[in-house]
Amino acid sequence: MGKQTSNTNSLREWILTTARDGHDIDMILLMMERAGYESRQARKIVAKTLNRPAVALDVEVKPPAGKLPRHPEPPMQIVGGQRTEVSVCIDTPPIRVMEHLLQDDECEQLIELARPRLDRSLTVRQDGGNQVDEARTSRGMFFNPGESPLIERIDARMAELAGLPTSHGEGLQVLHYLPGQQYEPHFDWFDSSKDGFKLVTLKGGQRVATIIMYLNTPAGGGGTHFPNAGVTVTARRGSALYFAYQHGDQASLHAGLPVTEGEKWIATKWLRERPFK
Numbered sequence: 097m098g099k100q101t102s103n104t105n106s107l108r109e110w111i112l113t114t115a116r117d118g119h120d121i122d123m124i125l126l127m128m129e130r131a132g133y134e135s136r137q138a139r140k141i142v143a144k145t146l147n148r149p150a151v152a153l154d155v156e157v158k159p160p161a162g163k164l165p166r167h168p169e170p171p172m173q174i175v176g177g178q179r180t181e182v183s184v185c186i187d188t189p190p191i192r193v194m195e196h197l198l199q200d201d202e203c204e205q206l207i208e209l210a211r212p213r214l215d216r217s218l219t220v221r222q223d224g225g226n227q228v229d230e231a232r233t234s235r236g237m238f239f240n241p242g243e244s245p246l247i248e249r250i251d252a253r254m255a256e257l258a259g260l261p262t263s264h265g266e267g268l269q270v271l272h273y274l275p276g277q278q279y280e281p282h283f284d285w286f287d288s289s290k291d292g293f294k295l296v297t298l299k300g301g302q303r304v305a306t307i308i309m310y311l312n313t314p315a316g317g318g319g320t321h322f323p324n325a326g327v328t329v330t331a332r333r334g335s336a337l338y339f340a341y342q343h344g345d346q347a348s349l350h351a352g353l354p355v356t357e358g359e360k361w362i363a364t365k366w367l368r369e370r371p372f373k
């Protein structure tokens with residue numbers, strides 16, 4: 097590193113080139129610190145340049161104190177009377193792609209029930225509140241746990257799939273993305289070094305698994321991408337993506353890729369280590 101990195105643009109270029117040359121993030125940070133950058137500032141710039149949440153660069157893996165999910169086993173599972181096939185298994189992070197987890201008419205009903213209740217999606221702020229976030233441009237809504245027989249049935253099916261009691265589930269969330277809309281790389285676990293951690297984990301503790309149900313098949317784009325695992329799951333009506341994680345798990349970094357054509361509807365179920373309600 098030399099004088100050429102004294103302005104931000106060329107510093108960003110240097111970070112990108114160095115990462116492409118195969119140096120890992122710790123090495124890039126070390127080189128920056130040796131060149132006089134303060135550690136926090138270096139992490140911030142590297143995270144922004146490589147489109148990684150800053151937390152990705154500085155966290156410890158901590159297993160939950162509460163219950164762990166049970167990963168669905170191939171070749172198939174019968175959950176809530178629904179026969180679902182496990183078509184893909186990945187070890188790191190534990191990922192399962194599930195076929196026919198929802199029936200077509202359940203997907204349709206979820207979309208129609210959610211449509212009039214959609215609002216701009218929020219993300220959890222560091223102080224524990226919610227915020228509109230440019231990284232998440234979809235619109236969404238939450239069903240109340242067990243608010244109707246359909247929701248009750250789906251909540252129960254998802255809990256059974258992950259081997260956790262229904263009480264460990266957050267309210268089912270539906271998201272709607274139009275062309276260009278996406279959810280940038282993020283973790284679903286909560287970062288214990290953030291001020292709001294106590295508040296967001298007060299009820300239910302840490303998140304331990306996520307199930308993303310694809311309610312339609314977007315005409316283009318819209319897959320769920322795990323940049324650190326090098327995996328993209330195709331969004332297809334009725335299928336679902338299960339993945340599990342612990343605090344600090346870098347492999348679980350994931351993104352909702354931009355929809356390029358048509359629209360994308362998903363329902364997300366986040367599961368906690370302890371009862372959420």
Ligand SMILES: O=C(O)CCC(=O)C(=O)O
Pocket residue numbers: 279284306308318319320321350351352353362364
């Ligand atoms: O849209 C997607 O495929 C990903 C959604 C997601 O990551 C989430 O809801 O936590």
Ligand SMILES: [Fe+2]
Pocket residue numbers: 282283284306350
């Ligand atoms: Fe997510």
